[in-house]
Amino acid sequence: MIDFSKIKAISLDLDDxxxxxWPTIGRAEETLAQWxxxxAPLTVPLCAIPGYQRQIREEMPSLRPDLGNDLSALRREAIRVLLQRAGEDPNLAEPAFEVFFEARQKVVFFDDALPALQFLNAKFPMVALSNGNADIHKVGLASFFKAAFNPINLGVGKPDPHMFHTGAQALGVLPAEVLHIGDDPHLxxxxxxxxxxxxxxxxxxxKPWTHDVHPAPFTVISLKALCESWPV
Incomplete structure (x- = not known):
């Protein structure tokens, strides 16, 4: 259970x-393919090969370990490799990535997301902690968060404790005073x-709780359910 009396701040995951x-990424990839x-029309045959672009992206961490978990940099370099293999100008990777990145910010919120953000933000300061490359300004959430951290601006991602500790520090509280909300059991x-x-x-x-740590954590089926479970 959650000790609500100790909570002074909220950290929140973004994607999922x-x-x-994945619907967001899919739409962004379609926009990129059209561009x-x-x-770069010579890329069309390669893009038509099922799974080819995904294969390139999966190769990137080993090809460019220097990029770490920076999903933007990895995506940009994957586009560059695609262009090179197609015989196109690899310098097109920069504008191509910008097309993808802008489309990636066009998210469709879960129905309960914005009401929950309003509810939580009225109670506590909040920080966004994500391993993805969503931009809280571009998706229209900047007013809810004091700060946002991801591998791009922090150099590490979840599950590294440095991300959580940095979030707490940005809110001026101790880690034990933060409630983190997210969808991934491990991260x-x-x-x-x-x-x-x-x-x-x-x-x-x-989904069932499949990790060795028991009992299962405090679980809700939606952000709406979390807000409704909050003590009055």
Whole structure:
């Protein structure tokens, strides 16, 4: 259970907690493919090969370990490799990535996301902690958060405790005074607990708890349910 009396701040995951991420990525990839077809037509046959672009992206961490968990840099370099293999100008990777990145920010929120943000923000200062490259300004959430951290601006991502501790420091509280809210059992829940925070598992699909740590963490099926469970 959560000790609500200790909470002085909130840290919050973004992808798959506030919006479904893969439909967002899919739409962004379609937008990128349309741009490439116009600006770099030699990439079209490669893009038509099922799974080819995904294969390139999966190769990037080993090809460019220097980029770490920076998803923006990894995506940009994957586009560059695609262009090179197609015989196109690899310098097109920069504008191509910008097309993808702008489309990636066009998220469709879960119905309960914005009401929950308003509810939580009225009670506590909040910080966004994400391993993705969503931009809180571009998705329209900057007014809810005091700060936002990801591997791009921090150099590490979850489950590294440094991300959670940096979030707490940005809010001027101790880790034990932060409640972290997220959808991933390992990256959000267990990682936050190991960093000294309390955690809530937002389990929208009602998946079973399969980790060795028992009992299962405080779990809700939606952000709406979390707000409704808050003590008056």
């Amino acid at each position: 907690t506030l919006w479904p991420v 490439l077809a116009e600006k 959000d829940v267990l990682a936050a607990q190991r960093a000294g925070l309390q955690a809530v598992w937002v389990n929208r699909e009602e």
